[in-house]
Amino acid sequence: MSRPVAALPASDLGRAVDRSARVSQVLDLGAGSWELTLECPEIATRARPGEFLQVQVDPAPVPLLRRPFSVCRADPAAGTLGIYFGVTGIGTARLAGLTVGDEVRVLGPLGRGYSLPPGPARALCVAGGLGAAPFPFLARALSAAGATVHWLNGAATAGRLYPVERLGAPVDVTVVTQDGSRGVRGVVTDVLPDLLTAADRVYACGPNPMLAAVAALCASAPTPVALEVSLEAPMGCGFGTCLGCALPVGGPEALALCCRQGPVLAAEAVDWPALLALPPAHVA
Amino acid sequence: MTAAAPATLDPRVDLGRGLVLPNPVGVASGTFGYGFELEQLVDIQRLGAIFSKGTTPRSRPGNRPPRVAETTAGMLNAIGLQNPGVEAVASEYAPRWAGWRVPVVVNVAAEDIPGYVAVVRRLAGVPGVAGVELNISCPNIAHGLDFGQDPQAAARCVEAVRRATPAPLIVKLSPNVTDIGAVAAAVAAAGADAVSVVNTYLGLKVSLALRRPVLPGAGTGGLSGPAIKPLALAAVRRVRQAVSIPVVGVGGIQTAADALEFFVVGADAVQVGTATFRNPAAALEVLDGCLAYAAAQGLRRWTDLRATARPADAPGPTVGPGA
Numbered sequence: 391m392s393r394p395v396a397a398l399p400a401s402d403l404g405r406a407v408d409r410s411a412r413v414s415q416v417l418d419l420g421a422g423s424w425e426l427t428l429e430c431p432e433i434a435t436r437a438r439p440g441e442f443l444q445v446q447v448d449p450a451p452v453p454l455l456r457r458p459f460s461v462c463r464a465d466p467a468a469g470t471l472g473i474y475f476g477v478t479g480i481g482t483a484r485l486a487g488l489t490v491g492d493e494v495r496v497l498g499p500l501g502r503g504y505s506l507p508p509g510p511a512r513a514l515c516v517a518g519g520l521g522a523a524p525f526p527f528l529a530r531a532l533s534a535a536g537a538t539v540h541w542l543n544g545a546a547t548a549g550r551l552y553p554v555e556r557l558g559a560p561v562d563v564t565v566v567t568q569d570g571s572r573g574v575r576g577v578v579t580d581v582l583p584d585l586l587t588a589a590d591r592v593y594a595c596g597p598n599p600m601l602a603a604v605a606a607l608c609a610s611a612p613t614p615v616a617l618e619v620s621l622e623a624p625m626g627c628g629f630g631t632c633l634g635c636a637l638p639v640g641g642p643e644a645l646a647l648c649c650r651q652g653p654v655l656a657a658e659a660v661d662w663p664a665l666l667a668l669p670p671a672h673v674a
Numbered sequence: 675m676t677a678a679a680p681a682t683l684d685p686r687v688d689l690g691r692g693l694v695l696p697n698p699v700g701v702a703s704g705t706f707g708y709g710f711e712l713e714q715l716v717d718i719q720r721l722g723a724i725f726s727k728g729t730t731p732r733s734r735p736g737n738r739p740p741r742v743a744e745t746t747a748g749m750l751n752a753i754g755l756q757n758p759g760v761e762a763v764a765s766e767y768a769p770r771w772a773g774w775r776v777p778v779v780v781n782v783a784a785e786d787i788p789g790y791v792a793v794v795r796r797l798a799g800v801p802g803v804a805g806v807e808l809n810i811s812c813p814n815i816a817h818g819l820d821f822g823q824d825p826q827a828a829a830r831c832v833e834a835v836r837r838a839t840p841a842p843l844i845v846k847l848s849p850n851v852t853d854i855g856a857v858a859a860a861v862a863a864a865g866a867d868a869v870s871v872v873n874t875y876l877g878l879k880v881s882l883a884l885r886r887p888v889l890p891g892a893g894t895g896g897l898s899g900p901a902i903k904p905l906a907l908a909a910v911r912r913v914r915q916a917v918s919i920p921v922v923g924v925g926g927i928q929t930a931a932d933a934l935e936f937f938v939v940g941a942d943a944v945q946v947g948t949a950t951f952r953n954p955a956a957a958l959e960v961l962d963g964c965l966a967y968a969a970a971q972g973l974r975r976w977t978d979l980r981a982t983a984r985p986a987d988a989p990g991p992t993v994g995p996g997a
C-alpha cells in the first residue's frame with residue numbers, strides 16, 4: 391500500500407472484481423433522476439453499505455473514465471445491484487439511455503462504507519436530493535442488524551425526492567422540500583435538531599454545504615451524535631493509483647483519498663471549510 | 675507457403691545495463707502507484723515492468739484538489755507528485771519488490787540537480803530497485819526547473835545522475851518541446867541507457883459555467899489517454915530517428931494494436947498508463963494481444979518488429995494480418 395496521506399484507514403481491494411453486468415431494469419424517476427438495475431451476482435454478494443462501484447458506461451473511450459456510484463441496492467438473492475443517479479454530464483446521460491439487455495462493465499465493491507452499529511441502535515439517515523443513493527442499501531442493512539431507522543429525506547422540490555416507497559425496509563420517514571411541495575417546507579437542518587434527540591448515530595449524504603451544516607448540528611447537539619458522511623471527488627481510477635481524488639481532511643497531513651480512505655468518512659475527520667471551498671465534483 | 679517450424683518467441687527486452695524486462699509491456703508512472711495497490715485485482719507479476727509513482731527527495735503532499743478532469747478521449751491531471759519520499763520507498767517498499775518477478779523501476783523527480791542526485795544515490799544498490807526512470811519533465815510542480823525543455827539542461831542533469839548511480843537509467847522525455855529528437859540525442863550522449871517517450875502534454879480545461887479553468891492554480895494539467903496517441907507515436911518515431919538506445923513508447927495505449935504501432939515506429943517496449951484507469955487489466959490484455967500477434971507473425975524477438983514501418987509512400991501490398 392502506498393502510505394495513506396492522512397492517518398485514516400484505507401480500503402483494500404480484496405473483495406473487488408471487474409465484471410460485465412447486464413442491465414435488467416431502467417427506471418426513470420423523473421426530474422432527471424434514474425435508477426438502474428444491473429445483474430452482477432458476485433458484486434451483489436460482496437458489497438457493503440456506503441461502498442461504491444466504478445461503471446464503464448461505453449466501450450469506446452468517450453467518456454474515458456468510469457463513473458463512481460454508491461451501491462443503492464444490493465440483492466444477493468436476485469444477484470442484482472442498483473444505482474441511483476442524476477443526469478449531470480455525458481456519462482450519466484449515456485447510462486440513462488441504456489436499455490434492458492445492454493451490458494456495462496462494473497468494478498467493485500470499492501472504498502470504505504458506513505459502519506453499522508454493533509447492537510440495537512437508533513439510526514438517522516439524512517439524504518439531500520441524489521444523496522439518497524446509498525441509503526436504501528444502508529437502511530435495509532441497519533434494520534436487518536436490529537436498528538430502528540429514521541430517514542430524513544430532503545430535496546429542492548417533490549420531484550427530486552427519492553421515492554421512499556422503493557425502500558423495502560421498515561423506516562420512519564420525514565420529508566422536507568425547499569419549496570414546500572411535499573412534507574415540511576425548508577431544509578433538512580431545520581428539522582434535524584429535534585430528530586437528533588432520538589438518534590444514536592447519523593449517516594448523511596448530499597451536497598457539501600448540507601453535510602457541513604449537519605456536521606455542525608451533530609457536534610453541537612446537547613449530546614453530540616456520531617456522524618458519518620459520504621463524500622464525492624472527481625476520480626481518475628477509483629482504486630488508489632491516480633491520487634486524483636484527494637479530499638481535505640483535518641490534521642497535519644491534510645488530504646485523504648476519497649476512493650480508498652472514503653467515500654465515507656467520520657465527520658470529525660473532514661476539514662469542512664476547505665471542503666466547502668472546492669468546486670462541485672461535476673463541473674461542466 | 676511452406677510450413678515453417680513454429681518459432682518460439684523470446685519475449686524479453688533488454689533496456690541496457692542489465693535491465694532485462696521479461697516482456698515489453700509495462701505500466702506507466704503515476705498510474706499504478708508502487709505496485710501494491712492493484713496486487714489484489716490483477717496479476718501484476720506478469721507485467722513487463724512497473725514504473726513507480728514519481729518519487730522525490732522528501733515526501734510531498736501533492737496539489738490541492740481538484741486534481742483530475744476528463745477531456746474528450748483523455749484526461750488532465752495535476753497531482754503535484756504526491757509521494758512518500760525516497761526514504762520510505764527505499765526502506766519500506768523496495769524490500770517487498772525484491773521478492774517479485776516483475777521488475778520495478780523507480781520514477782524519480784526533483785526540483786534541482788542535487789535533488790535528483792540525492793534520490794538516485796539513496797536508491798543505488800537497493801535490492802528490489804531494478805532501475806531508475808528520470809522524470810525531467812513534470813509540468814505539474816509549480817517551481818523547479820523543467821530540465822526537459824532544453825537539450826543542454828537535460829544533458830547536465832543526466833550527466834550528474836549518471837555519475838551518481840550505476841543503476842540502469844531511463845530518461846523520460848517531455849513532449850512539450852520544439853524538437854524532442856534533439857533532447858533525446860542530448861540525454862543519450864550524456865549517458866542515458868534508454869528513453870521513455872512521452873510524458874503528458876500540457877493542456878487546459880475551462881468550465882464555461884464557472885468561467886475559469888477546472889484545475890486550480892495555473893489551471894493547466896498534463897493530458898494523457900487515447901487523445902494523445904497520434905502525438906506520442908510521432909514523438910517516438912522522431913526519437914527513434916535521433917538515437918540508437920532503446921526507446922520505451924508511452925502515450926494513449928489502450929489495446930495491443932496501439933502498442934504494436936509503437937513497436938513498428940521504433941519502440942523497444944511500451945508503457946500502458948491512463949488505460950489502466952478504465953480497465954485495471956488493460957496492460958495484461960495489451961501484453962496478451964502482442965504475444966498473439968508475435969506468434970501469428972512468427973517473430974523470434976521483439977526487435978524483429980522494431981522500426982519496421984515502411985515509409986508512407988512505399989509501394990506494394992500490405993504486410994501480414996492487421997497491417
Ligand SMILES: Cc1cc2nc3c(=O)[nH]c(=O)nc-3n(C[C@H](O)[C@H](O)[C@H](O)COP(=O)(O)O)c2cc1C
Nearest residue numbers: 702703704728751809872873898899925926947948
Ligand atoms: C494521474 C497521472 C499521474 C502521472 N504521474 C506521473 C509521474 O509521477 N511521473 C511521470 O514521469 N509521469 C507521470 N504520468 C505520466 C504517465 O506516466 C504517462 O507518461 C502519460 O500519462 C502518457 O501515457 P498514457 O496516455 O498511457 O497515460 C502521470 C500520468 C497520469 C495520468
Ligand code: FES
Nearest residue numbers: 627628633635649
Ligand atoms: S480515484 Fe484514483 S486514487 Fe482515488
